[in-house]
Amino acid sequence: MKKYLLLLILIFSSNLMFSLDINYFKNIKHIEYLYVNSPEGLRIRNKPTLSGSKIGILYDRMKVKIISIGEETTIDGIKSNWIQILLPIETIKSNENVYGWIFGGYLTEKLEPFSTKNWTDYDLQRYLCRFPWVTGTRSYYQFDQDNSYKMGLLESGAGGNGKYIVSIKDKTITIKASYGDEEYESEVKTEIYKISNIEEDKITLTIDDSEFTLRPALTHDYFYGPLTNEKFKPGTFELPSYNALMFSFSSNLIKNIEAKNFIKNCTPNFIKMGIFIDDEEYLKDFNSYWYK
Numbered sequence: 001m002k003k004y005l006l007l008l009i010l011i012f013s014s015n016l017m018f019s020l021d022i023n024y025f026k027n028i029k030h031i032e033y034l035y036v037n038s039p040e041g042l043r044i045r046n047k048p049t050l051s052g053s054k055i056g057i058l059y060d061r062m063k064v065k066i067i068s069i070g071e072e073t074t075i076d077g078i079k080s081n082w083i084q085i086l087l088p089i090e091t092i093k094s095n096e097n098v099y100g101w102i103f104g105g106y107l108t109e110k111l112e113p114f115s116t117k118n119w120t121d122y123d124l125q126r127y128l129c130r131f132p133w134v135t136g137t138r139s140y141y142q143f144d145q146d147n148s149y150k151m152g153l154l155e156s157g158a159g160g161n162g163k164y165i166v167s168i169k170d171k172t173i174t175i176k177a178s179y180g181d182e183e184y185e186s187e188v189k190t191e192i193y194k195i196s197n198i199e200e201d202k203i204t205l206t207i208d209d210s211e212f213t214l215r216p217a218l219t220h221d222y223f224y225g226p227l228t229n230e231k232f233k234p235g236t237f238e239l240p241s242y243n244a245l246m247f248s249f250s251s252n253l254i255k256n257i258e259a260k261n262f263i264k265n266c267t268p269n270f271i272k273m274g275i276f277i278d279d280e281e282y283l284k285d286f287n288s289y290w291y292k
Helices: 002-018 022-027 088-094 121-129 221-228 239-246 250-255 262-272 280-290
Strands: 033-036 042-045 054-058 063-075 078-086 099-103 133-135 139-143 148-153 159-167 172-180 189-199 202-207 210-216
Touching: 022 078, 054 099, 063 099, 088 239, 088 262, 121 139, 121 159, 148 172, 221 262, 239 250, 250 262, 262 280
Parallel strands: none
Antiparallel strands: 033 063, 042 054, 042 099, 063 078, 078 099, 133 139, 133 210, 139 148, 148 159, 159 172, 172 189, 189 202, 202 210
């Protein structure tokens, strides 16, 4: 118990060391992006006060586009500012800029290297829940915070539903689910996936001596294809996959999509969403839109 409490204190102290206080926001003139520095996630509110309604949550290490700096406040012993950010998915859904407020004390201007050191089971679960995953050409996987699990074959009625638990100590994901289609459903099966490797944008699993890698669902044309549409209207099934656009690895992920003229075709939608892509032509259009 003492070791667990000490770990919590160390994690909290580490966050304080890298948090952005009022002096940071006073001294810097222009901020374009910052990163979430909170393993527990960060609440988005509709106004800059703790009494504001919670309208969303950001995952640790997400990249956020800064709109304005709000009033100073003290939360969890940290004196910092309320920060107004652009909400990319809500913006593209409504076809107009949608904003929210977060506490600046849990932001950082530079991410530490990704690491699973000191992870708990809850950290592994949050990692899996950030967005849905795909493997191969058709298989789709979604892990939710309530421990529910879905697997499906894209553009097919076949799939499975059930529950999952994780163990960072044993490096396993245990799934209990039934599988089938519109006409058949199997009995509940238990499958134990061994975790071979975890990186920020992919996780490699092994079952029955077969190894495969889960990657963000956004890497599949079923999910990235609609982004090329001038009138992009994501459905509820596709929406969670676009969370991947809010992480630092999204620029490389986007640039590695091999669809012809993908970035050019998606530029209007990506710009509206405030998504950063390390591409010279794209950034010219981006800066022209946001800094007229």
